[in-house]
Amino acid sequence: MLASKNLLAYQPTALLELLSQWQQAGLIKALDLAFARFLYGHKAAVESSTDINSTTLLLAALLSHQVGRGHVCLPLAPLFVAPEALLNIKPESFYNANGEAIPGLATLLNGVTQTDLIAALKLSSPVFTADLPGISASTTHNLYQGEPLVLAAQPPSDTPAEMATALYLYRYWQYEQSIAADLQALMQPVTNAFTESALPETHLLNSWLDELFTPDPAVTDTSASLTAINWQKLACVNTLRSQFSVITGGPGTGKTYTVVRLLALLQRLHASSHPTPLVIKLAAPTGKAAARLKESIQAAASSLKALPESWATALNRITAESSTLHKLLGVQAGSRQFKHRRGQPLALDVLIVDEASMVDIELMQALLAALPRGARLVLLGDKDQLASVEAGAVLGQLCAGAEQGGYRPETLAFLQQFCQTPLPAWLQQLAGPAHLQHVVMLRVSRRFNDSSGIGALARAVNDAQLPALNAALAENSPYTDIRLLQCKDAENAEQQNALLEALKQLCQQGFAAYWQAIKTRPDATCSAEQLDSWARMVLNAYQSFQLLTPVREGPFGVAGLNALVQKTLSFLPAAKESSNRHDSWFEGRPVMITANDYNLNLRNGDIGMVLTSPRDGQKRAVFIDSDNKVRWILPSRLTEVETVFAMTVHKSQGSEFAHTVMVLPERDNPVLSRELIYTGITRAAKQLTLVVPNWQVLSEAVKRKTVRAGSLRL
Numbered sequence: 074m075l076a077s078k079n080l081l082a083y084q085p086t087a088l089l090e091l092l093s094q095w096q097q098a099g100l101i102k103a104l105d106l107a108f109a110r111f112l113y114g115h116k117a118a119v120e121s122s123t124d125i126n127s128t129t130l131l132l133a134a135l136l137s138h139q140v141g142r143g144h145v146c147l148p149l150a151p152l153f154v155a156p157e158a159l160l161n162i163k164p165e166s167f168y169n170a171n172g173e174a175i176p177g178l179a180t181l182l183n184g185v186t187q188t189d190l191i192a193a194l195k196l197s198s199p200v201f202t203a204d205l206p207g208i209s210a211s212t213t214h215n216l217y218q219g220e221p222l223v224l225a226a227q228p229p230s231d232t233p234a235e236m237a238t239a240l241y242l243y244r245y246w247q248y249e250q251s252i253a254a255d256l257q258a259l260m261q262p263v264t265n266a267f268t269e270s271a272l273p274e275t276h277l278l279n280s281w282l283d284e285l286f287t288p289d290p291a292v293t294d295t296s297a298s299l300t301a302i303n304w305q306k307l308a309c310v311n312t313l314r315s316q317f318s319v320i321t322g323g324p325g326t327g328k329t330y331t332v333v334r335l336l337a338l339l340q341r342l343h344a345s346s347h348p349t350p351l352v353i354k355l356a357a358p359t360g361k362a363a364a365r366l367k368e369s370i371q372a373a374a375s376s377l378k379a380l381p382e383s384w385a386t387a388l389n390r391i392t393a394e395s396s397t398l399h400k401l402l403g404v405q406a407g408s409r410q411f412k413h414r415r416g417q418p419l420a421l422d423v424l425i426v427d428e429a430s431m432v433d434i435e436l437m438q439a440l441l442a443a444l445p446r447g448a449r450l451v452l453l454g455d456k457d458q459l460a461s462v463e464a465g466a467v468l469g470q471l472c473a474g475a476e477q478g479g480y481r482p483e484t485l486a487f488l489q490q491f492c493q494t495p496l497p498a499w500l501q502q503l504a505g506p507a508h509l510q511h512v513v514m515l516r517v518s519r520r521f522n523d524s525s526g527i528g529a530l531a532r533a534v535n536d537a538q539l540p541a542l543n544a545a546l547a548e549n550s551p552y553t554d555i556r557l558l559q560c561k562d563a564e565n566a567e568q569q570n571a572l573l574e575a576l577k578q579l580c581q582q583g584f585a586a587y588w589q590a591i592k593t594r595p596d597a598t599c600s601a602e603q604l605d606s607w608a609r610m611v612l613n614a615y616q617s618f619q620l621l622t623p624v625r626e627g628p629f630g631v632a633g634l635n636a637l638v639q640k641t642l643s644f645l646p647a648a649k650e651s652s653n654r655h656d657s658w659f660e661g662r663p664v665m666i667t668a669n670d671y672n673l674n675l676r677n678g679d680i681g682m683v684l685t686s687p688r689d690g691q692k693r694a695v696f697i698d699s700d701n702k703v704r705w706i707l708p709s710r711l712t713e714v715e716t717v718f719a720m721t722v723h724k725s726q727g728s729e730f731a732h733t734v735m736v737l738p739e740r741d742n743p744v745l746s747r748e749l750i751y752t753g754i755t756r757a758a759k760q761l762t763l764v765v766p767n768w769q770v771l772s773e774a775v776k777r778k779t780v781r782a783g784s785l786r787l
């Protein structure tokens with residue numbers, strides 16, 4: 074019977090037919106099917122004597138499916154443990170439109186072992202077997218003959234068993250290899266002026282660090298050792314040990330505060346033996362994040378003015394200029410390759426990358442390849458945030474285990490020299506992973522202290538503590554910075570209407586500020602400066618209130634919420650005009666750029682506002698560029714834009730809003746995860762409103778932790 078046949082009994086053509094049925098049923102995408110078909114055709118084209126079998130075709134389609142979901146590879150073992158969790162596709166047989174049973178993944182894998190899969194892959198011509206025991210990396214490289222797939226058998230030592238054997242697209246395998254090799258080189262103890270031996274005496278370094286990191290009056294809890302430890306100082310000093318380091322921490326834990334002090338320290342150390350300053354560059358994955366980094370560095374640098382005179386030269390040499398990573402590396406039209414790459418490196422000594430969780434594997438590989446010899450790389454980011462939109466979760470992998478420290482005895486001993494409080498023994502791990510020796514996690518949030526509901530909620534979500542989540546959001550909770558709007562009964566139409574009404578009211582209040590700002594329009598005789606400062610005021614007022622949602626479709630998705638806002642805000646001509654196909658450029662329309670526009674120098678994610686200039690009565694979209702200049706752009710020049718009363722949580726990464734309203738959909742959706750909820754919550758700087766049409770959706774999302782497959786071996 075067809076439904077009970079397992080994978081090994083399928084001919085390739087029959088398997089392709091089955092994949093086609095999976096695609097029609099929405100289990101996999103057209104691209105995944107096309108990839109399997111391509112491989113079958115590829116085999117015919119190369120007239121290989123070896124075969125391509127149904128196992129390879131199935132796994133290739135599944136790999137393509139996984140890459141589309143952000144994974145770097147397809148680990149084989151979890152296919153047998155929890156295929157649904159791994160792939161988010163139905164494991165059992167299901168039925169097509171004609172009521173016929175179609176075998177699902179579990180049926181296909183019935184009676185098949187991982188050894189069967191590996192044996193079949195190894196027989197297949199499009200599969201290259203890498204990492205064979207006893208064969209060196211360079212020999213492996215020489216053996217490669219252009220196969221599109223790579224079967225990588227990981228050494229079992231420091232990788233979880235379930236990741237042990239994985240199938241890769243060649244490109245991603247290559248990225249991982251390249252990142253691992255570059256990081257390994259950067260993690261060696263440095264041999265230039267910053268080697269540990271070249272550092273000043275510990276007591277001198279300690280006194281410099283004490284000047285930079287004065288005891289923080291905000292940290293009142295000195296009883297608990299974790300908060301008594303000055304993690305910022307440790308992060309700063311740990312960075313001196315090698316050319317690579319990571320400073321991770323939640324919102325407001327002082328990543329920028331620390332890094333600006335690190336820059337001062339590096340310049341001071343460098344000045345003692347070099348006449349010219351270090352060339353420091355700052356970058357972030359998005360224009361918005363780059364602009365925020367610049368602002369935060371400027372603010373943090375100005376807080377250092379009280380330092381003793383001996384710091385003056387070093388402080389003058391701190392740069393706050395930041396750019397996007399793409400701009401730094403030099404995008405080349407029509408090419409995936411950047412201007413700066415291996416052999417044509419960047420001209421810098423120190424590179425600070427903020428919001429590193431958003432850097433995908435391809436960009437990370439390009440960045441590391443473009444670093445010049447001897448340069449220092451510091452990644453800043455929140456390991457608990459959503460990973461990059463494209464495949465990979467490099468920051469997450471580099472920080473895996475950072476809560477527990479994972480420090481080898483020599484790392485802990487080094488750090489202890491700079492910490493008055495004894496470091497807890499649990500931070501030590503005899504053979505701690507190499508990468509964790511370069512990571513320091515900042516653990517005290519200055520923005521969200523003990524009385525912050527946003528902080529409490531973020532912690533509850535991160536720890537998947539549903540009781541704590543309930544308590545933080547309860548009506549009698551002590552927190553004034555968070556508010557819950559919910560339907561207690563998701564099926565109750567009356568409650569749903571009440572929820573929508575409450576959301577409309579919230580929008581009326583929240584969006585009133587920017588409309589008030591628009592109404593302060595200067596008159597036609599105003600100067601260019603007056604015009605710009607009006608636009609700046611409107612944009613700033615707009616930033617104070619933002620709707621976020623995890624999804625695009627449905628009443629609580631981006632489209633539904635944008636429509637709701639336009640209908641609700643009576644002050645917008647939008648309610649009438651937006652229905653007019655020819656004039657969606659109504660005044661007060663907030664817009665987001667959805668694709669980089671190199672001609673206009675606008676970046677994906679930039680937010681602007683449509684305003685009518687009092688000077689000529691013409692509408693323009695107004696943006697503030699990375700140099701903090703106001704730009705007035707004719708709407709007709711903008712092609713890739715969308716209204717952004719509401720934006721996806723993904724798009725909100727790297728931004729924060731005074732009052733964030735996070736609206737969840739009414740039905741569960743596989744994109745909802747703990748990281749997504751955490752990211753949305755932590756976009757709120759002062760006030761958070763959580764809109765929950767169905768409590769089940771929130772609790773399921775918090776339970777769903779995304780682990781992206783990939784296995785950087787360092």
Ligand SMILES: Nc1ncnc2c1ncn2[C@@H]1O[C@H](COP(=O)(O)OP(=O)(O)OP(=O)(O)O)[C@@H](O)[C@H]1O
Binds near residue numbers: 288328330373
């Ligand atoms: N040790 C400290 N003493 C006093 N103030 C501090 C200290 N550390 C951080 N702050 C203050 O806390 C606030 C948040 O710090 P900072 O912006 O550096 O955090 P962050 O981790 O970079 O935040 P984000 O999540 O926005 O990237 C800033 O106002 C900063 O000046």
